[in-house]
Amino acid sequence: xxxxxxxxxxxxxxxxxxxxxxxxxxxxxxxxxxxxxxxxxxxxxxxxxxxxxxxxxxxxxxxxxxxxxxxxxxxxxxxxxxxxxxxxxxxxxxxxxxxxxxxxxxxxxxxxxxxxxxxxxxxxxxxxxxxxxxxxxxxxxxxxxxxxxxxxxxxxxxxxxxxxxxxxxxxxxxxxxxxxxxxxxxxxxxxxxxxxxxxxxxxxxxxxxxxxxxxxxxxxxxxxxxxxxxxxxxxxxxxx
Amino acid sequence: xxxxxxxxxxxxxxxxxxxxxxxxxxxxxxxxxxxxxxxxxxxxxxxxxxxxxxxxxxxxxxxxxxxxxxxxxxxxxxxxxxxxxxxxxxxxxxxxxxxxxxxxxxxxxxxxxxxxxxxxxxxxxxxxxxxxxxxxxxxxxxxxxxxxxxxxxxxxxxxxxxxxxxxxxxxxxxxxxxxxxxxxxxxxxxxxxxxxxxxxxxxxxxxxxxxxxxxxxxxxxxxxxxxxxxxxxxxxxxxxxxxxxxxxxxxxxxxxxxxxxxxxxxxxxxxxxxxxxxxxxxxxxxxxxxxxxxxxxxxxxxxxxxxxxxxxxxxxxxxxxxxxxxxxxxxxxxxxxxxxxxxxxxxxxxxxxxxxxxxxxxxxxxxxxxxxxxxxxxxxxx
Numbered sequence: 001x002x003x004x005x006x007x008x009x010x011x012x013x014x015x016x017x018x019x020x021x022x023x024x025x026x027x028x029x030x031x032x033x034x035x036x037x038x039x040x041x042x043x044x045x046x047x048x049x050x051x052x053x054x055x056x057x058x059x060x061x062x063x064x065x066x067x068x069x070x071x072x073x074x075x076x077x078x079x080x081x082x083x084x085x086x087x088x089x090x091x092x093x094x095x096x097x098x099x100x101x102x103x104x105x106x107x108x109x110x111x112x113x114x115x116x117x118x119x120x121x122x123x124x125x126x127x128x129x130x131x132x133x134x135x136x137x138x139x140x141x142x143x144x145x146x147x148x149x150x151x152x153x154x155x156x157x158x159x160x161x162x163x164x165x166x167x168x169x170x171x172x173x174x175x176x177x178x179x180x181x182x183x184x185x186x187x188x189x190x191x192x193x194x195x196x197x198x199x200x201x202x203x204x205x206x207x208x209x210x211x212x213x214x215x216x217x218x219x220x221x222x223x224x225x226x227x228x229x230x231x232x233x234x235x236x237x238x239x240x
Numbered sequence: 241x242x243x244x245x246x247x248x249x250x251x252x253x254x255x256x257x258x259x260x261x262x263x264x265x266x267x268x269x270x271x272x273x274x275x276x277x278x279x280x281x282x283x284x285x286x287x288x289x290x291x292x293x294x295x296x297x298x299x300x301x302x303x304x305x306x307x308x309x310x311x312x313x314x315x316x317x318x319x320x321x322x323x324x325x326x327x328x329x330x331x332x333x334x335x336x337x338x339x340x341x342x343x344x345x346x347x348x349x350x351x352x353x354x355x356x357x358x359x360x361x362x363x364x365x366x367x368x369x370x371x372x373x374x375x376x377x378x379x380x381x382x383x384x385x386x387x388x389x390x391x392x393x394x395x396x397x398x399x400x401x402x403x404x405x406x407x408x409x410x411x412x413x414x415x416x417x418x419x420x421x422x423x424x425x426x427x428x429x430x431x432x433x434x435x436x437x438x439x440x441x442x443x444x445x446x447x448x449x450x451x452x453x454x455x456x457x458x459x460x461x462x463x464x465x466x467x468x469x470x471x472x473x474x475x476x477x478x479x480x481x482x483x484x485x486x487x488x489x490x491x492x493x494x495x496x497x498x499x500x501x502x503x504x505x506x507x508x509x510x511x512x513x514x515x516x517x518x519x520x521x522x523x524x525x526x527x528x529x530x531x532x533x534x535x536x537x538x539x540x541x542x543x544x545x546x547x548x549x550x551x552x553x554x555x556x557x558x559x560x561x562x563x564x565x566x567x568x569x570x571x572x573x574x575x576x577x578x579x580x581x582x583x584x585x586x587x588x589x590x591x592x593x594x595x596x597x598x599x600x601x602x603x604x605x606x607x608x609x610x611x612x613x614x615x616x617x618x619x620x621x622x
Contacts, residue, residue, distance in 0.1 A: 011441035011449055018434050018460055025427055025464075032424055036417040042313055044356045046414065050421065057429040060465045065523050066481050067465045080521035084511045094590075111353045120320060122356040135524045136506040137551035138591075154591070155548045199612045206612075 026068055033072040040073055044122040047075070051128060062132055082121060082129040085110050090153035098202030099139070099154030100166075100220035103127075106151055146170040150220060156201040161194045166218065174207070174217040241268035242341040243326050245334035247300035249290055251283060254374035258282045259361045262292065263352025267321070269343025280348055282361055285371040287324075299336055303371055305329075310407065311359055312347070320355045322348045322362070428464065435466050455479060483537065485522070485530035489513070490539040493553060497541070501588050502558030506531070506543075506551040508589070546595050547602075560599070567600040568619060576609070576618045 039046050054061050054069075061069035062079050070076025089109045093101060107123050114121070130151060133140040139155030145167045152158065158166075168183055169175040180191040195216050198204035207215040251257060264280035266273040266289060275297070281288040287306075291297035307325045314320035325345045350358070438457060442449050459479040461468050489509075496512060497504055504512075506527065514521045522530075531543035531553055540556045570585055571577045577585075579594035586593060597617045600606045607620045 011438055012453065014434060014438045014441065015453060015457060018431065018438060019456075021427075021431055021434065022460055022463060025424075025431060028424055028427060032420050036420060039414065039417045043414070046417065049418065053421065053425050054428075054465070057425055058432045058466065059428055060467065062523060063465045063467070064462050064481075064526050065521055066462055066526065068463050069465055070523070076523060077519060077521050080514060080523055083524065084514050084521075087507050087511050107357065108354075114353070116319070116351065116353075118353075120350075120353040120356050122360070132524050133507070135528055136510060137545060137549045138505060138507045139549060155550055196612055200610070200615065 029068050029072050037073060040075060041078075041119065044120075044125065048124050050075075062128070078119070079125070079129045079132060082110070082125060083133050085113055086126065086129055086133065087153070089113065090151070094154065097219040098204075099152060099156060100203050100218070101151050101153070102145075102220060103142075103149040103151055105220075154201075156203065161190070162198060165191075165194050165198070166221075169216070169218050170221055173221040174215045176213050176215055178213060241266065241273050241343075241346055242336065242338040243305050243329045243333070243346075244289075244299040244301045244336040244338065246336055247288060247298050249281075249288055249295075249298040249300070252285070255283050255285045258284060258365060259358060261350065261352070261354040261358050263350065263354070264289065265349040265351060267347035267349060268338065268341050269345055270347075271343075273337075273346075275337065277351060280358065282358065282365065284365060284374070301326075303365060303369075306366060309359075309362060309366075311355065314350075319349045319351050320353070321350065322355060322359055324348065431464055432466055435461060435464070482526070482529045482533055485526065486533040486537050486539060489530055489553075490534070490537075490541055492516070493541060494555075497553070497555045501586050501592075502563075503552050503554040503588070503592050505589065505591055506553060509553050547598070548595070550591060550595060552592065552595070563596055564600045564603055564605060567596050568605045571597075571600075571606055571617055572619045576616050578614050578616050580614075
């Protein structure tokens with residue numbers, strides 16, 4: 001009996017086996033799709049679970065439009081199109097907020113852009129689409145702030161110091177040097193260094209005429225306050 | 241709709257806004273309410289609705305009025321809705337738009353979407369019941385007093401039973417889908433393990449596997465969405481699919497690139513290509529993998545990664561020297577330029593014009609003046 005079958009031959013055999021299993025899997029997936037495709041389309045919760053199960057076993061259903069998952073379940077087009085819409089919204093607002101936007105505002109604007117007859121999207125859907133956009137190297141990222149996220153869409157370098165100052169600014173939409181010194185116990189130089197960087201990157205605007213000391217406003221955050229449809233009475237009660 | 245009271249829409253001290261959604265129309269039971277489109281606001285204590293045109297018209301209802309709520313999917317010409325089933329109004333309820341209603345439920349119709357998030361937050365608030373911890377200064381009628389309890393028994397039980405049945409049915413469908421999905425995942429996991437062992441064999445004895453077989457393997461990985469554990473120098477993660485795609489892109493992007501000064505950010509390309517396709521869209525990875533093959537396929541385009549991480553597709557004919565020379569010319573001409581000014585001059589995006597200036601600086605032709613007013617470039621006279 002011939003012995004010493006090389007590693008190459010074993011690999012070839014496994015490859016053939018994989019090809020066969022793939023065919024079987026494909027038809028199983030087709031069957032699944034014919035029964036449950038609507039579920040995935042309509043139920044955001046199902047989409048979340050589906051994604052999590054895939055992640056657990058080491059499969060990325062959104063890796064390629066040519067993948068089985070995308071082709072048969074139609075999940076691909078949903079997320080890839082969302083990616084386009086996210087990029088367009090971020091680009092349109094960049095001149096105002098420097099490339100930083102709250103997830104809430106992004107969500108609202110994407111919904112508006114999709115129009116009445118499109119399918120609804122959840123914030124989880126947005127987060128997954130954004131994760132996919134990262135591979136294209138335009139600095140897409142998410143910064144946890146105040147219980148939700150800020151979505152970054154420019155390659156501005158933001159380290160821990162910058163992030164922490166953004167989180168501090170979240171409550172009022174602006175922050176001052178004194179507040180940073182008091183809350184974070186930093187030296188003045190460190191606070192100024194961070195604020196200067198945010199100014200340079202166009203993420204913060206300086207209000208040097210504010211009563212007391214200069215205020216650094218973050219347009220990404222204060223649009224949260226102004227996008228509420230406020231009544232005149234509310235506006236008087238709210239503005240600092 | 242008779243559970244609502246007129247309100248000024250202002251939040252109380254301990255009351256927080258949770259979510260708001262525009263484009264909501266209210267229904268009294270199955271009938272459209274005699275109100276226009278408005279904004280629905282959910283707070284920790286109340287459900288508020290305000291007419292979008294007439295801000296004076298604002299109504300509110302305490303969340304404690306809600307027994308149960310469920311989603312109603314939209315369809316062609318129909319918006320998605322949330323159906324909210326309510327306790328009877330308490331006797332001391334403040335007056336509202338309706339004195340009386342024959343229905344014990346209302347609907348929120350989401351004409352501009354947003355129902356998924358609204359439903360999620362409503363579920364959270366109804367679970368946490370934060371209004372019980374922080375009673376607000378104005379006594380808000382809760383509608384769960386002894387009187388309410390008695391009348392509750394009558395009509396509500398029948399409704400609740402129907403809702404339960406419908407929910408069990410939906411749950412059954414969902415759990416069946418999940419069961420089937422789990423079985424599918426078990427099979428998928430087997431394939432992942434098999435692919436790993438194949439990848440190991442390939443890594444060990446690279447010479448025994450033909451190029452063709454490696455490509456076949458990669459296409460299997462692509463179909464399943466399994467990350468490629470083997471990177472071959474010649475093709476990277478490319479498969480035949482990506483090769484075809486690269487050629488298509490080569491044709492498709494010539495004109496747009498020339499219009500944009502020979503360079504486009506990868507995200508711009510992504511939007512352009514997918515908008516043109518309309519269906520069977522490319523994933524970001526598909527695009528990236530195809531672009532990586534430009535050079536090996538001898539196409540006149542190149543994928544380029546700047547130091548900042550920004551990725552662009554550029555025409556090969558657009559040489560580096562030309563770009564730097566033109567940047568230097570423009571800057572010298574004007575004395576100095578910022579990225580925004582340069583972008584306007586060339587009709588490029590700010591992102592790409594910045595990269596060009598940085599490149600020219602790297603090569604020693606420009607130097608920078610970095611201040612809080614912005615980054616400005618000058619010809620390097622040193």
